[in-house]
Amino acid sequence: MLPRIAVTQGDPSGIGPEIVAKAVADERVGAVCEPVVYGPSPDELSRFPTGRISVDSAVAARDAIVAAVADAQAGRVAGITTAPINKEAFDRAGIPWKGHTDMLAALTGAERVAMMFYADTLCVVLATVHVPLAEVAGLLTERRMCEVIELTAAELPRFGVAHPRLAVAGLNPHAGEHGVIGSEDEAVIAPAVASARARGIDVVGPLPADTVFVKAVGGAYDAVVACYHDQGLIPVKLVAFGRAVNVTLGLPIIRTSVDHGTAFDIAGTGSADPSSLIEAIRLAARLASCTAARASAG
Numbered sequence: 001m002l003p004r005i006a007v008t009q010g011d012p013s014g015i016g017p018e019i020v021a022k023a024v025a026d027e028r029v030g031a032v033c034e035p036v037v038y039g040p041s042p043d044e045l046s047r048f049p050t051g052r053i054s055v056d057s058a059v060a061a062r063d064a065i066v067a068a069v070a071d072a073q074a075g076r077v078a079g080i081t082t083a084p085i086n087k088e089a090f091d092r093a094g095i096p097w098k099g100h101t102d103m104l105a106a107l108t109g110a111e112r113v114a115m116m117f118y119a120d121t122l123c124v125v126l127a128t129v130h131v132p133l134a135e136v137a138g139l140l141t142e143r144r145m146c147e148v149i150e151l152t153a154a155e156l157p158r159f160g161v162a163h164p165r166l167a168v169a170g171l172n173p174h175a176g177e178h179g180v181i182g183s184e185d186e187a188v189i190a191p192a193v194a195s196a197r198a199r200g201i202d203v204v205g206p207l208p209a210d211t212v213f214v215k216a217v218g219g220a221y222d223a224v225v226a227c228y229h230d231q232g233l234i235p236v237k238l239v240a241f242g243r244a245v246n247v248t249l250g251l252p253i254i255r256t257s258v259d260h261g262t263a264f265d266i267a268g269t270g271s272a273d274p275s276s277l278i279e280a281i282r283l284a285a286r287l288a289s290c291t292a293a294r295a296s297a298g
Contacts, residue, residue, distance in 0.1 A: 002033050003078035003288035005281055006068035009039030010083030012048040013057040014262025015272035020083050022274040029278055033285035036077055039064040050268040058089035065100070069107045072253040078288035079254030081281045084262045087130065098130045101248055104255055113250035114148050116223070117233065117259060118159065118283065119240035122216055123223040124232040125152045125249065136228045137184050140171060145192035148225055153201045155249045156222060158287060167212050167221040168193055168205030169231060175206040189227075242275040245283045254287045256280040 007024060010016030017039070024035040040048065040060055048057050068080045087098055097103035105113045116125045127148045128139050149166060156164040168189055170176055176185030189206040196203050205212075209226070213235040216224045226232025236244050237259060246257035258276040266272055 003285050005033045005035050005284050006077040006080040007035045007037050008064040008068050008082045011057045011061045011086045011262045012040050012045055013054045014264055014267050016083035017045055018272045019274040019277045023277040026278050029281050032282055038068045051264040053089045055093040058093035061085045062095055079284040081284045082257040086262045104248055108252050110251050112147050114151050116247045116249050117236045117244045118247050119244040121239050122236050124236045125225050126232050128228050140188055142188050142192045145189055146195055149196040149203055151249050152223055161222045164222045166203040166223055167207055168225045169209040169212050170206035171227045175208045245280045254284050256284040
């Protein structure tokens with residue numbers, strides 16, 4: 001029996017409904033799962049504006065996520081895949097979360113989560129996500145870095161990496177040059193890496209961010225822990241845009257998503273590419289099937 005995967009439509013003012021319709025009709029999706037769509041019905045979509053911020057659209061997107069998570073927790077679906085939401089719309093609607101990651105953590109009660117972008121060429125995990133660049137250094141505590149390194153090492157075996165080799169990108173240019181260019185790499189990141197290594201995790205760093213991703217693409221590492229959003233997502237989108245899948249690590253449920261946003265500029269044109277959503281649904285189905293197989297074996 002194929003796993004049932006919840007697919008949320010995201011912000012109905014963006015490309016979400018279009019790419020969801022295209023993805024669930026794709027034979028590659030139907031071959032691995034039974035997709036179940038959450039969000040406004042086709043008849044209801046006309047009441048939402050196209051290509052612009054809408055409070056009603058934000059509320060609809062939130063409600064679809066809440067319903068999908070509830071069904072995943074109850075075992076009615078084996079995992080969820082989410083189309084993109086709009087953070088500004090969420091803010092205008094008074095919804096207290098900045099994105100899927102913190103929303104899913106709150107809904108499931110998960111204490112430690114991290115955002116991973118997974119592709120066959122590069123895998124990146126973010127230590128901080130949707131925060132202003134000016135706040136990143138203050139959020140990079142030794143505890144947070146340890147949590148993300150440990151979570152990455154613990155979760156990667158689910159993706160077929162039995163013994164993960166990890167690298168941590170430095171925050172500052174040249175990973176701080178031993179304190180010459182900023183103190184965070186030596187004072188915070190290096191101790192976190194040393195602590196993880198002492199617990200048996202194969203991890204190195206901090207390494208200069210301008211070369212560590214090149215080495216990872218070349219096969220030296222199975223994943224890179226990046227200090228902030230753009231540091232990690234620029235390289236992964238450069239080498240795998242449309243094929244990368246956003247995965248939330250640390251949740252009690254399976255959740256995958258696309259590697260792009262709501263694309264208001266092309267909403268309603270019929271030109272949106274569903275490739276990333278197709279890959280995200282397929283990965284959710286694969287993870288669900290592996291989970292079911294382990295449960296049966298146990």
